[in-house]
Amino acid sequence: MDKIIITGGNRLQGTVTVSGAKNAALPILISSILTDGWNTFYNVPDLWDIRTITRLMTDLGVCFKQDAGTLKADASGLKNFEAPYDLVRKMRASVLVLGPLLARLKRARVSLPGGCAIGARPINLHIKGLQQMGASITLDHGYVEAKADQLKGSDIYLDVVTVTGTENLMMAAVLAKGVTVLRNAAREPEIIALADALKQMGARIEGAGSPVITITGVKKLKPISYTIIPDRIETGTFMVAAALTQGDIEIVNCEPSHLEASIHKLRQAGVTLKKGKTSLRVKGPKHIQSVDVKTLPYPGFPTDMQAQFMVLMSTAKGLSVIDETIFENRFIHVSELQRMGADITISGNSAVVRGVSQLSGAPVMATDLRASASLILAGLAAEGTTEVSRVYHLDRGYERIEEKLSALGASIERVKA
Numbered sequence: 001m002d003k004i005i006i007t008g009g010n011r012l013q014g015t016v017t018v019s020g021a022k023n024a025a026l027p028i029l030i031s032s033i034l035t036d037g038w039n040t041f042y043n044v045p046d047l048w049d050i051r052t053i054t055r056l057m058t059d060l061g062v063c064f065k066q067d068a069g070t071l072k073a074d075a076s077g078l079k080n081f082e083a084p085y086d087l088v089r090k091m092r093a094s095v096l097v098l099g100p101l102l103a104r105l106k107r108a109r110v111s112l113p114g115g116c117a118i119g120a121r122p123i124n125l126h127i128k129g130l131q132q133m134g135a136s137i138t139l140d141h142g143y144v145e146a147k148a149d150q151l152k153g154s155d156i157y158l159d160v161v162t163v164t165g166t167e168n169l170m171m172a173a174v175l176a177k178g179v180t181v182l183r184n185a186a187r188e189p190e191i192i193a194l195a196d197a198l199k200q201m202g203a204r205i206e207g208a209g210s211p212v213i214t215i216t217g218v219k220k221l222k223p224i225s226y227t228i229i230p231d232r233i234e235t236g237t238f239m240v241a242a243a244l245t246q247g248d249i250e251i252v253n254c255e256p257s258h259l260e261a262s263i264h265k266l267r268q269a270g271v272t273l274k275k276g277k278t279s280l281r282v283k284g285p286k287h288i289q290s291v292d293v294k295t296l297p298y299p300g301f302p303t304d305m306q307a308q309f310m311v312l313m314s315t316a317k318g319l320s321v322i323d324e325t326i327f328e329n330r331f332i333h334v335s336e337l338q339r340m341g342a343d344i345t346i347s348g349n350s351a352v353v354r355g356v357s358q359l360s361g362a363p364v365m366a367t368d369l370r371a372s373a374s375l376i377l378a379g380l381a382a383e384g385t386t387e388v389s390r391v392y393h394l395d396r397g398y399e400r401i402e403e404k405l406s407a408l409g410a411s412i413e414r415v416k417a
């Protein structure tokens with residue numbers, strides 16, 4: 001297995017370009033299931049999660065053509081309605097095929113994803129919403145079996161704000177008969193991006209980006225050309241990298257308006273940030289100030305930035321409290337950060353972080369995608385060498401991160417297994 005080796009202490013300087021957003025690309029690629037003919041998607045990041053979804057969709061009968069960051073998808077040969085355990089367990093977002101398969105083939109059989117490192121992560125709200133739209137659903141041998149001759153519009157209240165739940169139901173509703181209202185819907189930029197793509201296909205959707213989304217079903221959708229939005233979590237990760245290393249970097253091809261909560265918190269911590277239209281200039285201060293943070297659904301502070309922010313707080317002056325309210329087990333990076341000298345105490349879903357003057361490099365192990373990013377960041381700030389193993393987690397969601405950081409002046413290399 002590959003390892004990433006970092007020697008800390010270098011100040012990051014220069015310009016870095018953000019890739020397309022993984023969590024926007026996944027549902028948008030999947031939405032091509034709803035059309036016949038070639039869709040063209042631009043700015044698709046080269047990531048393991050994207051490879052996993054194209055593999056799964058190829059098994060379903062979708063054809064792909066790839067040329068660098070451009071991916072073409074044609075679902076006119078869609079024939080199979082099963083997403084097997086082997087692929088769903090690799091990537092939970094595979095469950096997003098449930099709604100579109102049901103809308104298109106009137107049938108879907110999708111493995112239940114099960115828990116993962118960061119929490120139980122049930123899909124009960126996806127299932128409940130589809131049942132309300134008239135689908136008959138059985139759970140059998142670890143699979144969700146869904147059938148519906150014609151999905152019908154329904155008024156659906158989501159008990160918890162769920163990103164992929166909102167996306168799954170939105171994709172099921174676009175071809176349903178009548179009007180579907182999703183209440184307490186997720187408001188993430190990735191939801192708006194998916195709605196934009198679906199609208200371009202001919203779907204009738206209002207309110208995406210607000211807690212109430214109204215979808216009026218149409219008979220047929222057409223293929224599109226669509227550019228994937230920039231990855232806000234990758235952008236945020238580079239913001240923290242600059243902050244941690246007293247760096248001065250320009251992040252380009254990003255969307256600053258998607259990062260307001262992170263920008264506010266970094267400014268409170270003493271980081272200088274200048275927003276351009278599609279760029280951000282970030283300068284790290286000599287001393288980081290402690291700030292409290294609570295993760296919340298968008299537009300609140302993203303859970304996907306919690307681990308990275310915790311590293312920053314580990315080097316801050318004072319004490320910070322970090323509350324994780326989205327996932328029940330998303331502090332798995334803490335024990336690895338403690339091995340690097342961080343002073344963190346966990347109590348329930350809160351972490352109390354007392355800043356230390358210097359982290360120290362150590363061999364550490366990545367346990368999930370954002371935890372991996374946090375260990376890389378800790379390595380950039382630490383004294384000495386940090387060796388991050390199990391970097392396949394990182395490769396699921398960060399495109400060439402070691403090349404990008406190295407171009408900014410970090411001492412970082414990948415050692416191939």
Ligand code: EPU
Binds near residue numbers: 160
């Ligand atoms: N939940 C339920 N029932 C459901 C669905 C969700 O109880 O039917 C709960 C979850 O257990 C969790 C909360 O609702 O406590 C929110 O989960 P959500 O469904 O929003 O998460 P997700 O859709 O599975 C997406 C991102 C995650 C990101 C979360 C939260 C994608 C592909 N994944 O997951 O991204 O952390 O939203 O913002 O969009 C990552 O990129 O590293 C990542 C984990």
